[in-house]
Amino acid sequence: QGIWPFPELHLAWLQTAPGLLLVTLLACGTSLWLYLSTADADITETLVGRGELVSPQPRVFAVPCSEDYDQHKRFPGCTPQKCGRAVTDGLVSREEAQALRRLAERGLALAGSEGGASILDLHSGALSMGKQFVNIYRYFGDQIGEVFTQEDFRLYRDVRRRIQDTIAQTFGLDVSLLFLTKPTFFSRINSTEAKTQHDEYWHPHIDKVTYGSFDYTSLLYLTDYGTDFTGGRFIFMDKDGNRTVEPRAGRLSFFSSGSENLHRVERVAWGTRFAITVSFTCDPAHAIADPSLAAV
Numbered sequence: 001q002g003i004w005p006f007p008e009l010h011l012a013w014l015q016t017a018p019g020l021l022l023v024t025l026l027a028c029g030t031s032l033w034l035y036l037s038t039a040d041a042d043i044t045e046t047l048v049g050r051g052e053l054v055s056p057q058p059r060v061f062a063v064p065c066s067e068d069y070d071q072h073k074r075f076p077g078c079t080p081q082k083c084g085r086a087v088t089d090g091l092v093s094r095e096e097a098q099a100l101r102r103l104a105e106r107g108l109a110l111a112g113s114e115g116g117a118s119i120l121d122l123h124s125g126a127l128s129m130g131k132q133f134v135n136i137y138r139y140f141g142d143q144i145g146e147v148f149t150q151e152d153f154r155l156y157r158d159v160r161r162r163i164q165d166t167i168a169q170t171f172g173l174d175v176s177l178l179f180l181t182k183p184t185f186f187s188r189i190n191s192t193e194a195k196t197q198h199d200e201y202w203h204p205h206i207d208k209v210t211y212g213s214f215d216y217t218s219l220l221y222l223t224d225y226g227t228d229f230t231g232g233r234f235i236f237m238d239k240d241g242n243r244t245v246e247p248r249a250g251r252l253s254f255f256s257s258g259s260e261n262l263h264r265v266e267r268v269a270w271g272t273r274f275a276i277t278v279s280f281t282c283d284p285a286h287a288i289a290d291p292s293l294a295a296v
């Protein structure tokens, strides 16, 4: 008498040849299903893999511009005329990425989404909390000065300036005509089931359509694909197939924000993925300021 509740069922048949075959098939089928349900099988090309180091110059992939920019006011010297994507590992060090990740961890520890995707926006103060958002500057008041240091904000501002310079250089823009815009935010993604639409980060989208003011999007990764998390690759969805960028701490990926760069994030299967979306506009009416602790 064990815990098996059906004494009349004997498992001896499993040790026969057809039984072993069936068990093997079931095991293979389960593994295949697990693999297919967590990984995207439709990757046609990896633009930059996790083990590569692209430095000092960005690796640039040109893409013809979409017509999206025609539907908006044009700003000569800034509005994309050359479109494309680029990746560099030479702009932000692993140590800086680590410091930014710690900053995000401390901020997100104050609350966080119930589902798998949380954001922290130091500009507006928006922080995921349960199924909603709070304003950290209002909600936590002076205590915020105990969570973030002046040094955190200095690093954040410095990194965003370097990103802006690199985008201007790569796309041949006048850097003074390019402005930081909203939303610019930290994201933390894990494999927890989505509880609201805000947690559904994996949908294909066009940043210029989703966010309106974006002309150039940049993504600074703060953790490593493959060791800190699995899944979570960035995927450009081109007509002739998918092209991916594998996140790596300190890796900057940037691209023109129109429909020439339709993209999505593969679902995170395991672990935690940290990134910052840093967005830029050519329209000074949509410019936002750097965050600072002095404003608290």
Ligand SMILES: O=C(O)CCC(=O)C(=O)O
Pocket (backbone or CB within 6 Å): 187, 207, 219, 234, 263, 264, 265, 275, 277
């Ligand atoms: O985190 C990423 O790799 C992409 C995020 C994204 O697509 C966005 O913030 O619009």
Ligand SMILES: [Fe+2]
Pocket (backbone or CB within 6 Å): 205, 206, 207, 263
């Ligand atoms: Fe996006």
